[in-house]
Amino acid sequence: DIVMTQSPDSLTVSPGERATINCKSSQSVIYRSNKKNYLAWYQQKPGQPPKLLIYWASTRESGVPDRFSGSGSGTDFTLTISDLQAEDVAVYYCQQYYNTPRTFGQGTKVEIK
Amino acid sequence: QVQLQESGPGLVKPSGTLSLTCAVSGGSMSPCFWSWIRQPPGKGLEWIGYIHYSGSTDYNPSLKSRLTMSIDTSKNQFSLNLSSVTAADTAIYYCARHSLRGGEFDYWGQGTLVTVSS
DSSP states (O other): OEEEEEOOOOEETTTOEEEEEEESSOOOOBBTTOOOOEEEEEEOOOOOOEEEEEETEEEOTTTTTTTTEEETTTTEEEEEEOOOOOGGEEEEEEEEEESSSOOOOOEEEEEOO | EEEEEEEEEEOOOOOOOOEEEEESSSSTTTTTTEEEEOOOTTSEEEEEEETTTSSEEEEEETGGGGGGEEETTTTTTEEEOSSSGGGGGEEEEEEEEESSSSSOOOEEEOOOEEEOOO
16 A cells, blocks of 8 residues: 655644645655656545545646645655635645555644634 | 535444445546545545446455445446444545546545444
């Protein structure tokens, strides 16, 4: 199984500041055939299902604000939330879809100061 | 807009079978993959397995011996059966669609809490 490890487990950020979440996979999630990273980011607010934010490691899902950005390749990835808003308070998960079993990071809780 | 809705008993007895159905509306089940994912209260996400519209399946090895998934494209729904449940199977169970791009989960149901208790 590919193990996904996120850091930190939680962070508190002032409104308007930047939040950075890291995700490391235990093996590369790049497909040689298309050079794409099979890595997604989700946002989960209390009482709601996860919501897809980013796929292919860096492509925003339709309707996702551009303050959310993804970067990285291979085994190391980052989700950045610039200009943090109150509505961004949530738990964020990375997930690999390179192979099965699909696996998620343990989650990073983002709170506002 | 694709919508998914889980249904099934909210309480299952230990050693019993957990059975859930996910109804899909607003789109065809073809040619997609459909997954079940669960989340114990206050914890992270665990992928259970997927079923393709053709009926082929792939299960998490940690659950494989207890797991059966099925699909009924005529009714636009797919199902999960998890046998020999224990308290460790208590969780919110979500159904989700794999995107046609590459397989990330682009649509999710609201989730249903299943408690295993006598």
